[in-house]
Amino acid sequence: MNIYAVVMAGGVGSRFWPRSKKTMPKQLLKIFDNETMIQATVRRLKPIIKDENIFIVTNQIQADEVKKQLNFIPEKNIIIEPFGRNTAACIGLASIIIKSIDPNAVTIVLPADHIIKEEDVFVNTLLNAAKFAYESEGLVTIGINPTRPETGYGYIQIDEKKISDNIYKVLTFAEKPNYATALRFLESGDFLWNSGMFIWKVETILSEMKNLMPDLYEGLEEIEKHIGKNSFQEALVRNYGMMKKISIDYGIMEKSSRVYLTKGFFTWSDVGSWEEVYQLSEKDNDGNASFGLVYLDSVMDSYIYSPNKFAAVIGVDNLIVINTDDSLLVCRRDKSQDVKKVVDYLKMNKLEQFS
Amino acid sequence: MNIYAVVMAGGVGSRFWPRSKKTMPKQLLKIFDNETMIQATVRRLKPIIKDENIFIVTNQIQADEVKKQLNFIPEKNIIIEPFGRNTAACIGLASIIIKSIDPNAVTIVLPADHIIKEEDVFVNTLLNAAKFAYESEGLVTIGINPTRPETGYGYIQIDEKKISDNIYKVLTFAEKPNYATALRFLESGDFLWNSGMFIWKVETILSEMKNLMPDLYEGLEEIEKHIGKNSFQEALVRNYGMMKKISIDYGIMEKSSRVYLTKGFFTWSDVGSWEEVYQLSEKDNDGNASFGLVYLDSVMDSYIYSPNKFAAVIGVDNLIVINTDDSLLVCRRDKSQDVKKVVDYLKMNKLEQFS
Numbered sequence: 001m002n003i004y005a006v007v008m009a010g011g012v013g014s015r016f017w018p019r020s021k022k023t024m025p026k027q028l029l030k031i032f033d034n035e036t037m038i039q040a041t042v043r044r045l046k047p048i049i050k051d052e053n054i055f056i057v058t059n060q061i062q063a064d065e066v067k068k069q070l071n072f073i074p075e076k077n078i079i080i081e082p083f084g085r086n087t088a089a090c091i092g093l094a095s096i097i098i099k100s101i102d103p104n105a106v107t108i109v110l111p112a113d114h115i116i117k118e119e120d121v122f123v124n125t126l127l128n129a130a131k132f133a134y135e136s137e138g139l140v141t142i143g144i145n146p147t148r149p150e151t152g153y154g155y156i157q158i159d160e161k162k163i164s165d166n167i168y169k170v171l172t173f174a175e176k177p178n179y180a181t182a183l184r185f186l187e188s189g190d191f192l193w194n195s196g197m198f199i200w201k202v203e204t205i206l207s208e209m210k211n212l213m214p215d216l217y218e219g220l221e222e223i224e225k226h227i228g229k230n231s232f233q234e235a236l237v238r239n240y241g242m243m244k245k246i247s248i249d250y251g252i253m254e255k256s257s258r259v260y261l262t263k264g265f266f267t268w269s270d271v272g273s274w275e276e277v278y279q280l281s282e283k284d285n286d287g288n289a290s291f292g293l294v295y296l297d298s299v300m301d302s303y304i305y306s307p308n309k310f311a312a313v314i315g316v317d318n319l320i321v322i323n324t325d326d327s328l329l330v331c332r333r334d335k336s337q338d339v340k341k342v343v344d345y346l347k348m349n350k351l352e353q354f355s
Numbered sequence: 356m357n358i359y360a361v362v363m364a365g366g367v368g369s370r371f372w373p374r375s376k377k378t379m380p381k382q383l384l385k386i387f388d389n390e391t392m393i394q395a396t397v398r399r400l401k402p403i404i405k406d407e408n409i410f411i412v413t414n415q416i417q418a419d420e421v422k423k424q425l426n427f428i429p430e431k432n433i434i435i436e437p438f439g440r441n442t443a444a445c446i447g448l449a450s451i452i453i454k455s456i457d458p459n460a461v462t463i464v465l466p467a468d469h470i471i472k473e474e475d476v477f478v479n480t481l482l483n484a485a486k487f488a489y490e491s492e493g494l495v496t497i498g499i500n501p502t503r504p505e506t507g508y509g510y511i512q513i514d515e516k517k518i519s520d521n522i523y524k525v526l527t528f529a530e531k532p533n534y535a536t537a538l539r540f541l542e543s544g545d546f547l548w549n550s551g552m553f554i555w556k557v558e559t560i561l562s563e564m565k566n567l568m569p570d571l572y573e574g575l576e577e578i579e580k581h582i583g584k585n586s587f588q589e590a591l592v593r594n595y596g597m598m599k600k601i602s603i604d605y606g607i608m609e610k611s612s613r614v615y616l617t618k619g620f621f622t623w624s625d626v627g628s629w630e631e632v633y634q635l636s637e638k639d640n641d642g643n644a645s646f647g648l649v650y651l652d653s654v655m656d657s658y659i660y661s662p663n664k665f666a667a668v669i670g671v672d673n674l675i676v677i678n679t680d681d682s683l684l685v686c687r688r689d690k691s692q693d694v695k696k697v698v699d700y701l702k703m704n705k706l707e708q709f710s
Contacts (some may be wrong), residue, residue: 262513291425295697297693310681311682312685312697315690318673321683328665330668330676335652339669342652342667351665352450
């Protein structure tokens with residue numbers, strides 16, 4: 001069994017403004033430690049996947065930075081979408097390219113900008129799921145055991161009867177719930193967080209696309225004819241442009257009868273806000289995480305980032321301060337979801353040099 | 356009667372960090388409106404004092420900026436202290452220089468970094484006090500009617516029996532009080548804020564220095580001999596260096612029997628902290644005063660200054676945010692006195708490029 005990876009790196013994270021920019025979204029930033037999030041994502045795969053089997057799907061704006069950060073990945077493995085078409089098209093495109101190399105490939109599809117701890121558990125989870133996907137016609141998704149009534153994630157309900165080693169049949173997908181529903185999910189015990197990571201044979205996902213998304217599949221077949229030819233780019237632009245913007249969850253996973261779940265017993269986060277970055281950061285005895293030339297006086301439970309300029313913070317708590325070369329964010333931790341609105345404001349007011 | 360002014364501009368305001376720097380203290384900054392505080396101080400005097408009668412005492416570091424900001428003042432009127440020796444020496448030096456021009460001069464001595472509103476009332480207060488000082492041998496100080504139990508100012512107690520038009524005999528000077536004492540002062544009705552502004556004849560103040568500070572006076576006499584000669588600078592450095600660092604309040608006003616007070620019935624502040632700047636600034640309906648490219652979302656009662664960089668502030672209240680090119684201050688309004696400690700920290704940690 002040959003395992004391939006498809007790392008989806010097209011995001012334009014606006015929630016990490018002012019650190020994230022159109023040209024430098026979350027997955028290309030060193031949010032934690034000394035590696036960028038996409039570097040960490042690829043590093044975690046190295047124990048089970050050869051570099052030449054790792055594919056990255058990104059866009060024109062980010063391609064150069066992606067190649068720089070992952071210079072050990074063959075350049076031909078960096079797939080550049082001419083336009084964003086959501087995850088179904090993205091996965092379809094990567095799948096036909098991998099199929100052209102290895103029709104029996106098992107692929108692990110995962111976002112570039114997630115945090116995962118207990119990496120050995122993660123890798124074993126992938127291997128076990130890959131084995132099941134290889135031997136079955138299953139579409140396997142990774143569900144995370146919920147630790148809190150999180151309203152920021154989608155949920156997946158499973159039939160608790162185990163089908164094989166850590167493999168369960170999926171009953172339903174649930175959108176991001178309100179708090180009461182999230183609590184009910186948590187208590188029920190059979191709802192897990194939808195991590196957006198998938199394991200399947202390219203053959204399996206493509207045949208399900210043929211059944212459930214025939215228009216999309218037709219476009220993919222058109223593109224497939226030109227793989228390895230000079231006409232590829234032209235055919236890609238023409239057909240990709242016509243594809244509908246549909247997520248793989250909505251287009252395939254919620255409709256297919258072949259969907260399975262494997263439980264991920266490792267710490268996972270999609271790090272959707274500065275608040276989550278704070279939660280995942282190491283803190284001092286006052287509950288502060290600070291980076292750069294920072295002076296703190298009577299500060300509690302705050303996240304201070306000021307790499308290039310001196311920052312003095314006095315008498316505050318539960319605050320996020322992000323001080324970059326061109327912009328400043330000062331935000332209450334429980335308001336960090338509202339950072340998105342700043343990027344919208346900058347766009348509306350023709351201040352995009354700051355976004 | 357010829358009126359002269361001595362504007363004391365030697366301060367190294369650390370309380371307005373990061374806007375104030377050693378080379379650019381409070382009095383040289385545009386904290387309000389479009390003029391610097393020293394420009395406002397001099398402008399307020401123009402209705403009653405000719406430019407050539409206005410003298411500025413400053414130091415080597417600030418001299419060039421002072422001359423630039425007050426380019427209408429004759430350069431010879433910019434007196435440069437070789438070292439800071441507190442207000443008694445500063446006033447003594449200015450007094451012998453003015454005496455050499457006009458032995459009968461009445462001088463108004465005032466700090467460069469105060470805020471005064473109702474400027475017509477202020478000017479009339481000065482004129483009335485100057486008239487009294489000219490006709491008497493009195494040392495007149497301006498006392499401000501206290502409006503709150505302020506613990507940041509010194510107080511002056513008067514004998515309520517009026518001596519002449521708005522002139523009272525001073526009974527005692529009181530240091531900055533604690534809150535309970537400040538309340539008692541406020542209720543007593545005969546305690547006023549010590550504004551640090553003085554009106555007297557040079558002849559009067561110098562004769563009191565001769566009586567009460569003979570060592571200082573001796574040094575002044577030595578310097579006086581060299582006024583207008585090439586030897587002046589050398590004599591100044593030699594004698595000024597030997598003078599004790601004593602304030603005019605402690606050295607003269609608290610000891611002299613010729614001390615009078617005139618009440619200032621105008622809005623006055625020595626603007627000792629960012630909190631006072633906030634108090635004196637115009638605010639929007641949410642109680643915010645903001646300057647620069649600023650985005651506010653759910654922000655109340657805050658002061659935001661970010662002239663050159665975009666600043667987004669979300670979900671905070673009672674905060675001071677000062678975002679300069681090299682430094683950032685984020686401080687709860689009621690902690691703004693602690694900004695001093697940042698400058699001490701920068702000095703201690705060899706980070707003076709930021710102070």
